């Protein structure tokens with residue numbers, strides 16, 4: 001290895017030195033990197049690997065599983081089940097938590113993951129990722145579903161991998177957010193982006209605007225004001241991006257600021273949002289907060305939501321702090337009946353909420 005380069009394992013040992021988690025947590029995260037390298041190898045082969053396309057199966061949320069969803073799930077389990085570091089694992093792709101085979105030693109952590117985030121993008125060769133969250137398991141015996149239902153503030157580590165032009169790993173053990181790049185020639189992650197910081201202000205937002213008519217008024221107000229640009233109440237132009245891989249949208253925000261929103265909507269009233277709390281919103285929320293950003297449901301901090309089920313969904317707004325605070329203020333004003341935005345000429349005269357066809 002070239003001198004002066006910090007590998008992820010060396011970095012973790014240094015960060016965790018003197019803590020209760022010293023050796024075990026670093027070892028578990030190194031196991032996660034082994035899975036990430038395997039998933040990176042599969043995704044980068046594209047059509048040549050024979051891994052693209054859908055299966056006949058659905059996951060617990062009724063979503064059609066891609067071959068790569070299942071293979072990535074298997075890669076995470078195989079890399080992390082035998083090392084004596086986890087007590088159990090839970091994933092987007094498994095209805096119930098995974099119980100380790102009898103012969104494997106149980107460890108002090110529970111690992112929860114979205115093995116392939118944005119998997120609809122695999123067939124079109126757009127960046128996807130893996131998201132993971134680590135909680136402590138303090139009880140005797142294999143964890144039950146109830147044991148997994150811990151709020152995000154209790155995470156001891158969280159992170160994601162992004163499979164883009166370069167494969168990167170971004171993680172936190174509660175001491176800042178740090179980025180590593182996979183050096184394929186040596187097969188190791190090297191620290192390339194220490195102490196990532198999200199600027200507090202931004203003029204870039206990410207949201208799936210096809211859902212606009214289903215949003216709550218505070219989100220409609222925020223987006224309409226951004227779209228009005230220089231001529232609206234914000235007095236400056238905004239830019240939009242939507243990759244449809246949360247990991248890729250979040251990665252951009254960590255690199256240059258911005259906000260990401262997947263609010264609750266009325267499209268399917270049975271779902272309080274699109275994204276899942278335990279393996280999407282919580283780990284990404286911790287990463288964002290550790291980089292100086294904010295992560296909110298619009299009505300409170302994501303990391304303080306008490307989970308009620310493993311695959312629970314939650315509204316998500318995260319990124320540059322001042323914009324997230326503004327969104328929380330718009331929600332509070334709306335909930336108190338004080339939101340006068342809809343009486344403003346911006347909405348009455350310009351009808352920013354109406355689609356083109358109805359004008």
Ligand SMILES: O=P(O)(O)OC[C@H]1O[C@](O)(COP(=O)(O)O)[C@@H](O)[C@@H]1O
Pocket residue numbers: 063092114116117118119120208244245246247262274
């Ligand atoms: O289909 P939409 O509305 O663009 O949703 C995209 C969102 O869904 C997700 O793909 C959900 O992740 P999965 O692929 O793990 O189900 C997010 O990554 C992304 O932000």
Ligand SMILES: [Mg+2]
Pocket residue numbers: 114116117118246280
């Ligand atoms: Mg996902």
Ligand SMILES: [Mg+2]
Pocket residue numbers: 069092114115116117118119
């Ligand atoms: Mg997924």
